[in-house]
Amino acid sequence: xxxxxxxxxxxxxxxxxxxxxxxxxxxxxxxxxxxxxxxxxxxxxxxxxxxxxxxxxxxxxxxxxxxxxxxxxxxxxxxxxxxxxxxxxxxxxxxxxxxxxxxxxxxxxxxxxxxxxxxxxxxxxxxxxxxxxxxxxxxxxxxxxxxxxxxxxxxxxxxxxxxxxxxxxxxxxxxxxxxxxxxxxxxxxxxxxxxxxxxxxxxxxxxxxxxxxxxxxxxxxxxxxxxxxxxxxxxxxxxxxxxxxxxxxxxxxxxxxxxxxxxxxxxxxxxxxxxxxxxxxxxxxxxxxxxxxxxxxxxxxxxxxxxxxxxxxxxxxxxxxxxxxxxxxxxxxxxxxxxxxxxxxxxxxxxxxxxxxxxxxxxxxxxxxxxxxxxxxxxxxxxxxxxxxxxxxxxxxxxxxxxxxxxxxxxxxxxxxxxxxxxxxxxxxxxx
Amino acid sequence: xxxxxxxxxxxxxxxxxxxxxxxxxxxxxxxxxxxxxxxxxxxxxxxxxxxxxxxxxxxxxxxxxxxxxxxxxxxxxxxxxxxxxxxxxxxxxxxxxxxxxxxxxxxxxxxxxxxxxxxxxxxxxxxxxxxxxxxxxxxxxxxxxxxxxxxxxxxxxxxxxxxxxxxxxxxxxxxxxxxxxxxxxxxxxxxxxxxxxxxxxxxxxxxxxxxxxxxxxxxxxxxxxxxxxxxxxxxxxxxxxxxxxxxxxxxxxxxxxxxxxxxxxxxxxxxxxxxxxxxxxxxxxxxxxxxxxxxxxxxxxxxxxxxxxxxxx
Numbered sequence: 036x037x038x039x040x041x042x043x044x045x046x047x048x049x050x051x052x053x054x055x056x057x058x059x060x061x062x063x064x065x066x067x068x069x070x071x072x073x074x075x076x077x078x079x080x081x082x083x084x085x086x087x088x089x090x091x092x093x094x095x096x097x098x099x100x101x102x103x104x105x106x107x108x109x110x111x112x113x114x115x116x117x118x119x120x121x122x123x124x125x126x127x128x129x130x131x132x133x134x135x136x137x138x139x140x141x142x143x144x145x146x147x148x149x150x151x152x153x154x155x156x157x158x159x160x161x162x163x164x165x166x167x168x169x170x171x172x173x174x175x176x177x178x179x180x181x182x183x184x185x186x187x188x189x190x191x192x193x194x195x196x197x198x199x200x201x202x203x204x205x206x207x208x209x210x211x212x213x214x215x216x217x218x219x220x221x222x223x224x225x226x227x228x229x230x231x232x233x234x235x236x237x238x239x240x241x242x243x244x245x246x247x248x249x250x251x252x253x254x255x256x257x258x259x260x261x262x263x264x265x266x267x268x269x270x271x272x273x274x275x276x277x278x279x280x281x282x283x284x285x286x287x288x289x290x291x292x293x294x295x296x297x298x299x300x301x302x303x304x305x306x307x308x309x310x311x312x313x314x315x316x317x318x319x320x321x322x323x324x325x326x327x328x329x330x331x332x333x334x335x336x337x338x339x340x341x342x343x344x345x346x347x348x349x350x351x352x353x354x355x356x357x358x359x360x361x362x363x364x365x366x367x368x369x370x371x372x373x374x375x376x377x378x379x380x381x382x383x384x385x386x387x388x389x390x391x392x393x394x395x396x397x398x399x400x401x402x403x404x405x406x407x408x409x410x411x412x413x414x415x416x417x418x419x420x421x422x423x424x425x426x427x428x429x430x431x432x433x434x435x436x437x438x439x440x441x442x443x444x445x446x447x448x449x450x451x452x453x454x455x456x457x458x459x460x461x462x463x464x465x466x467x
Numbered sequence: 468x469x470x471x472x473x474x475x476x477x478x479x480x481x482x483x484x485x486x487x488x489x490x491x492x493x494x495x496x497x498x499x500x501x502x503x504x505x506x507x508x509x510x511x512x513x514x515x516x517x518x519x520x521x522x523x524x525x526x527x528x529x530x531x532x533x534x535x536x537x538x539x540x541x542x543x544x545x546x547x548x549x550x551x552x553x554x555x556x557x558x559x560x561x562x563x564x565x566x567x568x569x570x571x572x573x574x575x576x577x578x579x580x581x582x583x584x585x586x587x588x589x590x591x592x593x594x595x596x597x598x599x600x601x602x603x604x605x606x607x608x609x610x611x612x613x614x615x616x617x618x619x620x621x622x623x624x625x626x627x628x629x630x631x632x633x634x635x636x637x638x639x640x641x642x643x644x645x646x647x648x649x650x651x652x653x654x655x656x657x658x659x660x661x662x663x664x665x666x667x668x669x670x671x672x673x674x675x676x677x678x679x680x681x682x683x684x685x686x687x688x689x690x691x692x693x694x695x696x697x698x699x700x701x702x703x704x705x706x707x708x709x710x711x712x713x714x715x716x717x718x719x720x721x722x723x724x725x726x727x728x729x730x731x732x733x734x735x736x737x738x739x740x741x742x743x744x745x746x747x748x749x750x751x752x753x754x755x756x757x758x759x760x761x762x763x764x765x766x767x768x769x770x771x772x773x774x775x776x777x778x779x780x
Binding site for chain 1: 509525537538542548552554562568586587590593
């Protein structure tokens with residue numbers, strides 16, 4: 036590893052790393068926030084270019100990268116753009132010119148740059164972005180849910196969702212491999228929850244650069260890039276439905292192909308680093324009859340709930356989705372087969388419809404006769420906690436459904452004390 | 468282009484924009500672009516903002532000998548930033564032969580330049596991005612059929628500023644002064660150009676070459692269908708715009724303005740207005756004396772204030 040500047044800000048990720056190298060031993064785990072883990076992933080991937088724009092709770096990532104680039108420990112160019120719209124454009128254009136690009140955003144930043152998600156995905160550029168999830172305005176808020184990241188669902192960006200800080204670092208390395216694979220050539224977003232992961236320190240193993248280079252070779256693309264001897268037109272208009280359909284569907288096929296490519300990469304990652312990151316993760320699933328489906332950091336709460344349910348004799352399990360694009364429908368359907376009931380906890384809301392993942396999962400189970408009952412819960416909006424009582428309620432509902440065959444309508448997870456608190460605040464506001 | 472550009476004979480014979488494009492007959496913007504690309508040469512990438520010229524490169528054809536990247540409406544300067552930075556990084560890290568370097572050029576209409584693209588343009592100027600920026604200004608959203616933009620002049624009729632009983636002047640407010648908006652950031656070079664003054668245009672590109680940083684050009688681009696004019700009058704109308712003083716040809720080096728073409732005797736703006744359908748309501752069915760006078764006064768006042776020595780009228 037390159038030398039680290041010791042005059043850095045106290046308490047920063049650099050200090051943590053200084054401690055690690057000064058000890059000189061083989062302790063490989065450090066306490067890193069999700070944001071710092073993301074920055075480490077980018078540093079190890081040796082990204083060349085970081086166009087950026089600050090937004091809470093993502094900013095620590097770009098501040099960390101800016102500091103490393105400034106002190107020479109990372110050989111890249113950093114530029115602050117005038118908006119996320121410009122940031123994604125610069126990222127895509129640089130990627131189309133042949134450098135390895137990283138950028139990061141959150142929440143409103145996705146919406147401000149939204150047009151360019153579709154545009155740069157259509158350029159088929161392999162950039163990697165981190166999104167730190169945060170609920171969308173209005174009302175404006177800070178803590179996480181997934182309407183921000185899920186808004187990019189149809190854009191052509193692939194998506195990996197993380198539960199732990201380690202996973203954030205690892206997924207960035209995987210993301211570059213996936214994006215840059217010639218069978219894929221689509222941008223990838225690595226998602227983590229704001230606050231719960233972005234600002235939470237967890238033990239993270241920072242891999243050796245040597246190992247990273249074996250897994251993720253330097254970026255030397257073979258396909259066409261802008262240079263004087265090779266004039267080309269990129270992002271040109273395609274007029275007429277047949278031509279437009281051709282290009283759009285080609286992206287879709289690449290997206291589908293990415294599933295197979297992901298399995299290869301994930302296998303190689305495990306061989307190199309000893310950690311497994313599948314398209315989804317099963318927890319106590321083997322004999323599970325009642326399965327929770329969750330994503331991102333709240334899955335940790337779900338796993339604790341599964342453990343408690345098991346103690347009570349309920350055959351509970353959890354399926355955590357990691358890859359949402361491409362959508363591992365077959366893998367999910369295989370896992371769901373012959374379970375008694377499944378509860379999807381959507382930390383998002385499609386206004387006027389309900390949980391987004393509930394619909395997506397239902398679509399891949401519909402034609403299978405051994406379908407389990409599927410229940411829908413909306414929980415964790417704007418970072419609202421999901422308490423043990425709420426998980427108990429979910430398991431009770433699943434068991435009741437399996438017994439009666441009657442599937443309850445979608446429910447919002449909300450506790451009585453939370454309701455009372457809202458009532459109290461409404462009284463203060465004169466609306467009681 | 469090693470020699471200074473003093474006469475039409477000094478203009479390069481090189482053509483980097485080939486014929487056969489789908490743009491309208493007599494398009495002033497296309498002629499401007501042809502001259503710009505003669506000056507810039509083949510080692511150029513055009514980063515385009517949504518505009519009429521987005522339809523120059525339609526799969527599988529392109530009229531350019533150079534490269535092209537279409538971005539979106541608001542963000543071509545940001546695309547230019549990405550390309551410029553990537554080329555710099557690749558050359559610095561030894562992954563690209565410096566001979567493969569490209570001039571990075573933003574190409575935009577007035578809709579993006581005056582309105583939606585201001586944030587990304589201002590950002591690129593502020594960061595001193597080494598790029599060229601060409602705005603072909605036809606004074607309205609032309610590609611959507613000629614609607615009012617921030618570049619539409621007072622008195623012009625457009626699809627969204629019709630002239631009628633309630634508002635009989637057409638556009639009721641003045642055109643933004645994009646040159647002055649840019650100049651407030653003191654870029655190394657900015658200029659106005661005209662397709663009717665190719666020598667002035669080429670010499671400005673020649674001069675701009677020496678500066679590293681933003682080099683910005685606005686061309687007044689006659690638009691036959693939008694302006695309601697005969698396509699064969701593009702050059703004469705572009706000349707008239709300069710000779711009436713309505714389109715001052717000038718440049719600013721780090722903010723200091725010089726007028727490069729000053730008519731010996733200014734023609735009345737009425738001559739320019741009368742040539743165009745978009746101003747016809749100022750003369751028929753009744754002459755709007757006040758409005759015509761106001762436009763003339765605006766032009767007079769510009770020349771009085773900006774260049775006292777040039778006020779020959």
